[in-house]
Amino acid sequence: MSDTAIDAPGPIRFHDWGSDAARARVKRRYRHDRILQWLGLGSIGIGVLLLTILLSSLISTGYPAFMTTKVTLDLFIDPKLVKPENPGKGNYRKLTRDAFGKYFPDVTSRSEKRMLFKIISSGAPFNVRKHVLKNLELIGQTITFAVPLSDPYDQLYKGIIPREIEALSIGQVKLGEALKERGLLSVENGKTVANLSVFINPELARKEDPASGDYAPMLAEAIKTVFPKASETITRDILSEGAAEEVKQTVIETPGLVGTTVQLKVSVSENFDNLFRTGTAKTMNPRFGTPKVFEWYDSLAAKGLLVSNFSFELFTNADSRFPEQAGLLGAIAGSFFSLVVCFLLSFVAGIAAAIYLEEFAPKNKITDLIEVNINNLAAVPSVVFGLLGLAVFLGAFGMPRSSPLVGGMVLSLMTLPTIIIATRAALQAGPPSIREAALGVGASRHQVVTHHVLPLAMPGILTGTIIGLAQALGETAPLLLIGMNAFIPSIENIGILEPATALPTQ
Structure with a gap:
């Protein structure tokens, strides 16, 4: 070694x-x-x-939006107007208007009364009727009752709409500023006038008879020469209604002006006059009748008769032709029935399809094709499902239009892919040892799925179901395509086969 x-x-x-x-x-x-x-x-x-x-x-x-403005009235439930033996047919309109009119004893003419009663809601008599029918002992008594204001005054109280709005468009304001910059506007005798070069067209005004001439086109042409690109509507609104008459009087006094171009000063409209002198042009909001209504409205506010409270009617009233009386109850009921139908169809069918594909279906080209199509359906726009429902459920099968049944079926088609994908993912997430242990003790495949795998996957399945139903609850396009936007004034007769509306379409 x-x-x-x-x-x-x-x-x-x-x-x-x-x-x-x-x-x-x-x-x-x-x-x-x-x-x-x-x-x-x-x-x-x-x-x-x-x-x-x-x-x-x-x-x-x-x-x-969750508040409503009301005015407090002292209502005398007159037995002559509301008979105890038939209170449903009482004259609640006169009763309500008489109570409101007591605040304005100086309003006597019919035209002023018509404008005055527009302050309160046209549905106020129905509110009073509903209250009296629930409390018949009130007949013959004086009660304090708050009725809603009409929509314009409700929004005025909330500060949503103004009393005055801009009287001129952006184009008109720019045109007025351009006239001012060119020195074509001036103030004489407290009024704004425009200095224009007007051609007295002999084809429109004859020298022997200038009184019968048409002078408005001449003024429009005079402004067109200064601003060739301005529209005819804008140029027409610059001058006052009496501008053509002013030119006419000038030509009548001097007939020799016919056929010549003359420098004239003509009055502008009231809005352009205010714009030139004050820098702004305001006009009364057309949603209100006359300036007088603001005096009446302000007197109610000064007396403390106007109150703004939470609008429970938003959730207890259905659709109404009076905006201030409209609520969401009809839409809530329609969405509820549609969602119930959607849940019953998509939840059962979705879980069954997912269990079959994941646990029992053979792995071949057919099942692969089905899986690919399910994944693709989850990305299809909701409007396509609406078109499918319109063509198949309404067109081919003749099912009732606007019904929650059809709406729920369309939504279930859209929700199915989401539930199937989520359910398959939840089944795959289960530990394989659970299946092996169950099979080892002699359980059948059906028992393994129903007794062991499915209970473990249920939280994931419910999560996918909630996501799918939440998506369905907010869909608008498919419901609009099947006409689920009906006017529902009452939910007394609503059902899955009756016309309905839904929250997203409101």
Whole structure:
């Protein structure tokens, strides 16, 4: 045996954890950890801040929709107008208007009364009737009852619509400013006039009979020469209605002007006069009748008769031809019935299809094709399902239009792919040991699925179902295509086969 030389082992190196370099590395790692923590907290803070801003914006801008403005009336339920033996046919309209008219004894003419009674809702008598029918003992008594204001005055009280609006369009304002810059506008005797070069066209005004001439086109042409690109509507609105008459009087006094171009000063419209002298042109909001109504409205507010409370009617009333009386009850009922139909169809069929494809279906080209199509259907736009429902359920099968049954069936078609995909994912997430243990003790495949796999997958299945139903609840296009936007004034006779509406379509 020959001796083999073995090298002596080298010196063993120990890491000095107490060295300055080691301490610096540890501090650097701790510093990076803290930075990562602060970045995470900062991200969460930014998310909470943005969510707070969003919710604050929604609440601050949307809360007026949940409020309604009412005026308090002292109603005498006159037995002559509301007979105790037949209170349903009482004259509640006169009863309500008489009570409201007591606040304005100086309003006597029919035209003023017509404008006055537009302040309160046209549906106010129905509110009074409903209250009296529930409390028949009120007949013959004086009660204090609040009735809603009509929609324009309700929005005026909330500050949503103004009393005055801009009288001129942006194009008209720009044209007025251009006239002012060119020195074509001036103020004489407290009124604004336009200095125009007008050609007295002999084809429109004859020298022997200037009184029968048509001078409005001449004025329009004069403005067109200054602003060739201005529309005819804008140029016509600049001058007052009496501008053509002013030119006519000038030509009648001097017939020799016919056929010549003359420099004339004609009055502008009231809106352009206000724009030139004050810099703004306002007109009364056309949603209100006359300026007098603001005096009546202000007197009600000054007396403390106007109150704004939470609108329970928004959730207890159905559709109404009076905007201030309309509610969401009909839409809520329609959405509820549609969602129930959608759930009953899609939940059962979706879970059954997913279990078959995942546990029992053979793996071949047919099942692969089915799986691919299910995945593709989940990405199909909802309007396609609406067209399918319109063509098949309404066109081919002749099912009732606008009914929650058809709406629920269309929504179930859209929800099925989501539930099937979620259910298959939940079944796959179950541990294989559960299946193996159940099969090992002699359970059949059906028992393995129903007794062991399905209960474990149920939380994931329910999550997918909730997501699918939430998507269905917010869909608008398929419901509009099947006409599920009916006018529902009452939900007394609503059902899955009756015409209905839904929340997204409102």
